Amino acid sequence: MINNYVGPAVGNVLALHATQGHGANVLRKHHLPRWRDGGLTGAVMQVSDWATLGMLLSEVTQSEGELTFVRNRAEFENRPAGSFGLFISVEGYQSFAGDFDALYALSELGITAFTFTHNVQNVLCTGANERFGEGGLTHLGKATLEELEKLPVLVDLVHMSRASFWDALDLYSGDLFVSHSNADAVNPHPRNLTDDQIKAVAERGGVVGLNSYRGYVHRVAGEATLEHLLDHAMHTYNLVGPEHLSLGLDFWEGPMEMLAGVMDSVDPDGSHGLHGTGTSIYSQGPVGLEHIGHLGNLVEGLAGRGLTPAEIDLVTGGSYLRLLERARPATVPATH
Numbered sequence: 156m157i158n159n160y161v162g163p164a165v166g167n168v169l170a171l172h173a174t175q176g177h178g179a180n181v182l183r184k185h186h187l188p189r190w191r192d193g194g195l196t197g198a199v200m201q202v203s204d205w206a207t208l209g210m211l212l213s214e215v216t217q218s219e220g221e222l223t224f225v226r227n228r229a230e231f232e233n234r235p236a237g238s239f240g241l242f243i244s245v246e247g248y249q250s251f252a253g254d255f256d257a258l259y260a261l262s263e264l265g266i267t268a269f270t271f272t273h274n275v276q277n278v279l280c281t282g283a284n285e286r287f288g289e290g291g292l293t294h295l296g297k298a299t300l301e302e303l304e305k306l307p308v309l310v311d312l313v314h315m316s317r318a319s320f321w322d323a324l325d326l327y328s329g330d331l332f333v334s335h336s337n338a339d340a341v342n343p344h345p346r347n348l349t350d351d352q353i354k355a356v357a358e359r360g361g362v363v364g365l366n367s368y369r370g371y372v373h374r375v376a377g378e379a380t381l382e383h384l385l386d387h388a389m390h391t392y393n394l395v396g397p398e399h400l401s402l403g404l405d406f407w408e409g410p411m412e413m414l415a416g417v418m419d420s421v422d423p424d425g426s427h428g429l430h431g432t433g434t435s436i437y438s439q440g441p442v443g444l445e446h447i448g449h450l451g452n453l454v455e456g457l458a459g460r461g462l463t464p465a466e467i468d469l470v471t472g473g474s475y476l477r478l479l480e481r482a483r484p485a486t487v488p489a490t491h
Contacts, residue, residue, distance in 0.1 A: 157472035159364040159403040160335040162201035166409025193450030197240035203249040226265030229485035244268035248277045268309035280319040283345045291322035307483040330482035332361040335403025337387040357395035362474045364403020367440040381443030397466040401475045407437045
Protein backbone atom coordinates (compact mmCIF):
# COMPACT_ATOMS: atom_id res chain seq x y z
CA MET A 156 0.00 0.00 0.00
CA ILE A 157 1.09 3.56 -0.72
CA ASN A 158 0.08 6.75 1.07
CA ASN A 159 0.28 9.85 -1.13
CA TYR A 160 0.87 12.22 1.77
CA VAL A 161 3.00 11.74 4.88
CA GLY A 162 4.26 15.31 4.91
CA PRO A 163 3.73 15.95 8.64
CA ALA A 164 6.39 13.37 9.50
CA VAL A 165 8.90 15.84 8.07
CA GLY A 166 8.34 17.99 11.15
CA ASN A 167 9.75 15.22 13.28
CA VAL A 168 12.75 14.85 10.96
CA LEU A 169 13.47 18.57 11.22
CA ALA A 170 13.11 18.62 15.01
CA LEU A 171 15.28 15.60 15.72
CA HIS A 172 17.97 16.44 13.18
CA ALA A 173 18.24 19.83 14.91
CA THR A 174 18.88 18.19 18.28
CA GLN A 175 20.54 14.89 17.37
CA GLY A 176 22.30 15.65 14.10
CA HIS A 177 22.20 13.99 10.71
CA GLY A 178 22.45 10.48 12.14
CA ALA A 179 19.11 10.69 13.95
CA ASN A 180 17.45 7.98 11.79
CA VAL A 181 14.05 9.51 12.51
CA LEU A 182 12.00 7.69 9.89
CA ARG A 183 13.54 4.32 10.62
CA LYS A 184 13.19 4.59 14.39
CA HIS A 185 10.01 6.59 14.90
CA HIS A 186 7.83 6.18 11.80
CA LEU A 187 8.67 3.05 9.85
CA PRO A 188 7.40 0.59 12.50
CA ARG A 189 3.94 2.19 12.54
CA TRP A 190 3.82 2.52 8.76
CA ARG A 191 4.57 -1.17 8.44
CA ASP A 192 1.98 -2.04 11.10
CA GLY A 193 -0.58 -0.37 8.86
CA GLY A 194 0.53 -2.38 5.84
CA LEU A 195 2.24 0.47 4.02
CA THR A 196 5.06 -0.44 1.67
CA GLY A 197 5.59 3.06 0.28
CA ALA A 198 4.76 6.71 0.90
CA VAL A 199 5.24 10.19 -0.53
CA MET A 200 7.00 12.76 1.68
CA GLN A 201 6.97 16.47 0.99
CA VAL A 202 9.87 18.95 1.22
CA SER A 203 9.97 22.73 0.84
CA ASP A 204 13.71 23.48 0.78
CA TRP A 205 17.08 21.96 -0.05
CA ALA A 206 17.98 21.37 3.60
CA THR A 207 14.94 19.17 4.20
CA LEU A 208 15.56 17.24 1.00
CA GLY A 209 19.11 16.59 2.18
CA MET A 210 17.81 15.32 5.52
CA LEU A 211 15.48 12.81 3.87
CA LEU A 212 18.17 11.53 1.51
CA SER A 213 20.51 11.21 4.49
CA GLU A 214 17.84 9.23 6.33
CA VAL A 215 17.55 6.85 3.37
CA THR A 216 21.32 6.39 3.05
CA GLN A 217 21.73 5.60 6.74
CA SER A 218 18.72 3.28 7.00
CA GLU A 219 20.77 0.15 6.21
CA GLY A 220 18.44 -0.70 3.35
CA GLU A 221 15.19 -0.37 5.27
CA LEU A 222 14.31 2.72 3.20
CA THR A 223 14.79 3.08 -0.55
CA PHE A 224 14.46 6.40 -2.38
CA VAL A 225 12.28 5.63 -5.41
CA ARG A 226 11.71 7.95 -8.37
CA ASN A 227 9.19 6.05 -10.49
CA ARG A 228 7.01 2.97 -10.51
CA ALA A 229 9.74 0.64 -11.76
CA GLU A 230 12.09 1.60 -8.95
CA PHE A 231 9.34 1.10 -6.40
CA GLU A 232 8.39 -2.32 -7.71
CA ASN A 233 12.04 -3.42 -8.00
CA ARG A 234 13.29 -2.10 -4.67
CA PRO A 235 15.06 -4.61 -2.38
CA ALA A 236 12.72 -7.09 -0.71
CA GLY A 237 11.31 -5.69 2.51
CA SER A 238 12.58 -2.17 1.93
CA PHE A 239 10.10 0.70 2.27
CA GLY A 240 9.78 2.83 -0.88
CA LEU A 241 10.08 6.57 -0.22
CA PHE A 242 8.90 8.96 -2.92
CA ILE A 243 9.61 12.68 -2.44
CA SER A 244 7.53 15.59 -3.71
CA VAL A 245 7.84 19.37 -3.34
CA GLU A 246 5.53 21.83 -1.68
CA GLY A 247 6.92 24.77 -3.60
CA TYR A 248 5.43 27.65 -1.69
CA GLN A 249 8.65 28.46 0.17
CA SER A 250 12.23 28.54 -1.05
CA PHE A 251 11.54 26.87 -4.43
CA ALA A 252 8.93 29.41 -5.53
CA GLY A 253 10.18 31.20 -8.64
CA ASP A 254 13.40 29.19 -8.88
CA PHE A 255 12.91 27.58 -12.29
CA ASP A 256 16.44 26.18 -12.39
CA ALA A 257 15.62 24.32 -9.18
CA LEU A 258 12.64 22.65 -10.89
CA TYR A 259 14.96 21.05 -13.42
CA ALA A 260 17.44 19.99 -10.73
CA LEU A 261 14.66 18.52 -8.59
CA SER A 262 13.20 16.63 -11.54
CA GLU A 263 16.62 15.20 -12.36
CA LEU A 264 17.04 14.11 -8.75
CA GLY A 265 13.76 12.23 -8.90
CA ILE A 266 11.12 14.47 -7.31
CA THR A 267 7.73 13.15 -8.36
CA ALA A 268 5.31 16.05 -7.79
CA PHE A 269 5.01 19.80 -7.17
CA THR A 270 2.42 21.48 -4.92
CA PHE A 271 1.75 25.22 -5.20
CA THR A 272 0.55 26.25 -1.75
CA HIS A 273 -0.24 25.14 1.78
CA ASN A 274 -3.78 26.56 2.02
CA VAL A 275 -2.89 30.26 2.11
CA GLN A 276 -2.03 33.02 -0.35
CA ASN A 277 1.55 33.05 -1.57
CA VAL A 278 3.52 34.28 -4.57
CA LEU A 279 2.17 31.46 -6.76
CA CYS A 280 -1.55 31.30 -6.04
CA THR A 281 -4.43 31.73 -3.62
CA GLY A 282 -4.91 28.88 -1.16
CA ALA A 283 -8.07 27.10 -0.05
CA ASN A 284 -8.21 28.78 3.36
CA GLU A 285 -8.20 32.36 2.14
CA ARG A 286 -11.26 34.01 3.61
CA PHE A 287 -11.27 37.15 1.48
CA GLY A 288 -11.58 36.58 -2.25
CA GLU A 289 -11.22 33.65 -4.58
CA GLY A 290 -8.07 34.68 -6.38
CA GLY A 291 -6.40 32.24 -8.73
CA LEU A 292 -2.86 31.77 -10.02
CA THR A 293 -0.48 34.71 -10.01
CA HIS A 294 1.71 35.55 -13.00
CA LEU A 295 4.54 33.65 -11.32
CA GLY A 296 2.24 30.70 -10.69
CA LYS A 297 1.31 30.59 -14.36
CA ALA A 298 4.96 30.78 -15.39
CA THR A 299 5.73 27.92 -13.00
CA LEU A 300 3.06 25.79 -14.67
CA GLU A 301 4.67 26.49 -18.04
CA GLU A 302 7.99 25.17 -16.77
CA LEU A 303 6.41 22.12 -15.15
CA GLU A 304 4.78 21.30 -18.49
CA LYS A 305 8.28 20.53 -19.80
CA LEU A 306 9.16 18.12 -16.98
CA PRO A 307 8.10 14.60 -15.94
CA VAL A 308 6.71 15.89 -12.64
CA LEU A 309 3.12 15.57 -11.45
CA VAL A 310 1.27 18.75 -10.54
CA ASP A 311 -0.58 18.37 -7.25
CA LEU A 312 -3.60 20.69 -7.07
CA VAL A 313 -4.17 20.19 -3.34
CA HIS A 314 -4.46 23.18 -0.93
CA MET A 315 -5.54 25.53 -3.74
CA SER A 316 -8.54 27.81 -3.82
CA ARG A 317 -11.11 26.71 -6.35
CA ALA A 318 -10.20 29.61 -8.63
CA SER A 319 -6.54 28.52 -8.54
CA PHE A 320 -7.60 24.93 -9.23
CA TRP A 321 -9.58 25.90 -12.32
CA ASP A 322 -6.82 28.21 -13.54
CA ALA A 323 -4.41 25.27 -13.39
CA LEU A 324 -6.84 22.98 -15.24
CA ASP A 325 -7.25 25.60 -17.97
CA LEU A 326 -3.56 26.39 -18.37
CA TYR A 327 -1.87 23.02 -17.85
CA SER A 328 -2.16 19.95 -20.07
CA GLY A 329 0.23 17.65 -18.20
CA ASP A 330 -0.42 14.99 -15.58
CA LEU A 331 -2.06 16.10 -12.37
CA PHE A 332 -3.74 14.81 -9.24
CA VAL A 333 -4.96 15.93 -5.80
CA SER A 334 -2.94 14.18 -3.12
CA HIS A 335 -5.21 14.55 -0.08
CA SER A 336 -8.72 16.01 -0.27
CA ASN A 337 -12.21 14.67 0.44
CA ALA A 338 -15.63 15.20 -1.14
CA ASP A 339 -17.33 18.54 -0.56
CA ALA A 340 -20.69 16.89 -1.25
CA VAL A 341 -20.19 14.74 1.88
CA ASN A 342 -18.68 17.43 4.10
CA PRO A 343 -18.68 20.98 2.70
CA HIS A 344 -15.29 22.59 3.27
CA PRO A 345 -13.01 24.80 1.12
CA ARG A 346 -10.30 22.12 1.34
CA ASN A 347 -12.59 19.42 -0.05
CA LEU A 348 -13.38 19.01 -3.75
CA THR A 349 -16.70 19.62 -5.45
CA ASP A 350 -18.10 16.94 -7.72
CA ASP A 351 -17.10 19.04 -10.74
CA GLN A 352 -13.52 19.19 -9.47
CA ILE A 353 -13.36 15.44 -8.83
CA LYS A 354 -14.74 14.70 -12.29
CA ALA A 355 -12.30 17.15 -13.89
CA VAL A 356 -9.33 15.41 -12.24
CA ALA A 357 -10.66 12.02 -13.36
CA GLU A 358 -11.18 13.22 -16.92
CA ARG A 359 -7.48 14.08 -17.01
CA GLY A 360 -6.56 10.62 -15.75
CA GLY A 361 -5.68 11.85 -12.26
CA VAL A 362 -6.46 10.54 -8.80
CA VAL A 363 -7.85 12.04 -5.58
CA GLY A 364 -6.39 10.89 -2.27
CA LEU A 365 -8.63 10.35 0.76
CA ASN A 366 -7.73 12.68 3.65
CA SER A 367 -7.93 11.43 7.25
CA TYR A 368 -7.90 14.90 8.85
CA ARG A 369 -11.04 14.95 10.99
CA GLY A 370 -12.02 18.50 10.08
CA TYR A 371 -12.32 17.49 6.43
CA VAL A 372 -14.02 14.19 7.21
CA HIS A 373 -16.98 15.46 9.26
CA ARG A 374 -18.55 18.85 9.96
CA VAL A 375 -18.10 18.18 13.70
CA ALA A 376 -14.45 17.22 13.71
CA GLY A 377 -14.53 15.55 17.11
CA GLU A 378 -17.24 13.18 15.93
CA ALA A 379 -15.44 12.00 12.78
CA THR A 380 -15.23 8.22 12.35
CA LEU A 381 -13.88 5.74 9.87
CA GLU A 382 -17.41 5.28 8.55
CA HIS A 383 -17.57 8.97 7.68
CA LEU A 384 -14.29 8.67 5.77
CA LEU A 385 -15.69 5.65 3.95
CA ASP A 386 -18.64 7.83 2.94
CA HIS A 387 -16.14 10.12 1.18
CA ALA A 388 -14.47 7.12 -0.44
CA MET A 389 -17.75 5.76 -1.76
CA HIS A 390 -18.90 9.13 -3.03
CA THR A 391 -15.75 9.46 -5.14
CA TYR A 392 -15.92 5.78 -6.11
CA ASN A 393 -19.49 6.17 -7.35
CA LEU A 394 -18.66 9.40 -9.14
CA VAL A 395 -15.50 8.41 -11.05
CA GLY A 396 -14.53 4.83 -10.13
CA PRO A 397 -11.71 3.24 -8.10
CA GLU A 398 -9.07 3.99 -10.72
CA HIS A 399 -9.29 7.67 -9.68
CA LEU A 400 -9.24 7.11 -5.92
CA SER A 401 -6.14 6.74 -3.74
CA LEU A 402 -4.89 7.22 -0.18
CA GLY A 403 -3.74 10.65 1.00
CA LEU A 404 -4.06 10.02 4.72
CA ASP A 405 -2.83 13.15 6.46
CA PHE A 406 -1.86 12.05 9.97
CA TRP A 407 0.12 14.37 12.23
CA GLU A 408 3.39 12.57 12.88
CA GLY A 409 5.51 15.48 14.03
CA PRO A 410 6.20 16.86 17.51
CA MET A 411 3.05 17.94 19.34
CA GLU A 412 4.63 21.25 20.32
CA MET A 413 4.84 22.17 16.63
CA LEU A 414 1.20 21.39 15.95
CA ALA A 415 -0.56 24.52 17.19
CA GLY A 416 1.81 26.78 15.28
CA VAL A 417 1.31 24.87 12.05
CA MET A 418 -2.48 25.00 12.33
CA ASP A 419 -2.50 28.69 13.20
CA SER A 420 -0.25 29.51 10.25
CA VAL A 421 -2.71 28.08 7.71
CA ASP A 422 -5.77 29.65 9.36
CA PRO A 423 -4.57 32.84 11.07
CA ASP A 424 -8.01 34.36 11.67
CA GLY A 425 -9.78 31.11 12.59
CA SER A 426 -12.27 31.33 9.74
CA HIS A 427 -11.83 27.63 8.93
CA GLY A 428 -11.81 26.26 12.45
CA LEU A 429 -8.10 25.44 12.56
CA HIS A 430 -6.75 28.26 14.72
CA GLY A 431 -6.23 27.16 18.30
CA THR A 432 -7.50 23.63 17.66
CA GLY A 433 -4.31 21.85 16.63
CA THR A 434 -3.84 19.19 19.27
CA SER A 435 -7.55 18.49 19.69
CA ILE A 436 -8.39 17.92 16.00
CA TYR A 437 -5.19 16.89 14.27
CA SER A 438 -3.45 14.84 16.95
CA GLN A 439 -5.20 11.69 15.75
CA GLY A 440 -7.42 10.49 12.93
CA PRO A 441 -11.11 9.56 12.94
CA VAL A 442 -12.37 6.98 15.43
CA GLY A 443 -11.41 3.59 13.99
CA LEU A 444 -8.48 5.06 12.06
CA GLU A 445 -6.67 6.96 14.79
CA HIS A 446 -3.23 6.54 13.24
CA ILE A 447 -1.59 4.96 10.21
CA GLY A 448 -1.05 1.71 12.09
CA HIS A 449 -4.82 1.15 11.87
CA LEU A 450 -4.86 1.35 8.07
CA GLY A 451 -6.07 -2.25 7.88
CA ASN A 452 -9.41 -1.04 9.27
CA LEU A 453 -9.84 1.19 6.22
CA VAL A 454 -9.10 -1.71 3.88
CA GLU A 455 -11.68 -3.86 5.69
CA GLY A 456 -14.14 -0.99 5.50
CA LEU A 457 -13.73 -0.67 1.75
CA ALA A 458 -14.38 -4.38 1.38
CA GLY A 459 -17.42 -4.04 3.61
CA ARG A 460 -18.74 -1.31 1.33
CA GLY A 461 -18.54 -3.71 -1.61
CA LEU A 462 -15.19 -3.04 -3.27
CA THR A 463 -13.55 -6.08 -4.84
CA PRO A 464 -9.94 -7.04 -4.04
CA ALA A 465 -8.86 -5.68 -7.43
CA GLU A 466 -10.59 -2.36 -6.74
CA ILE A 467 -9.02 -2.14 -3.29
CA ASP A 468 -5.62 -2.73 -4.88
CA LEU A 469 -6.27 0.29 -7.08
CA VAL A 470 -7.27 2.51 -4.17
CA THR A 471 -4.36 1.43 -1.97
CA GLY A 472 -1.62 2.12 -4.49
CA GLY A 473 -2.43 0.88 -7.97
CA SER A 474 -4.14 4.07 -9.13
CA TYR A 475 -1.27 6.25 -7.93
CA LEU A 476 1.40 4.03 -9.49
CA ARG A 477 -0.40 3.97 -12.82
CA LEU A 478 -0.56 7.76 -12.81
CA LEU A 479 3.10 8.06 -11.84
CA GLU A 480 4.16 5.61 -14.54
CA ARG A 481 2.47 7.77 -17.16
CA ALA A 482 3.93 11.02 -15.83
CA ARG A 483 7.41 9.70 -15.09
CA PRO A 484 8.21 6.62 -17.17
CA ALA A 485 11.40 4.88 -16.12
CA THR A 486 12.79 4.88 -19.67
CA VAL A 487 12.68 8.68 -20.05
CA PRO A 488 15.52 10.78 -18.61
CA ALA A 489 14.24 13.18 -15.98
CA THR A 490 14.63 16.42 -17.95
CA HIS A 491 13.71 15.14 -21.42
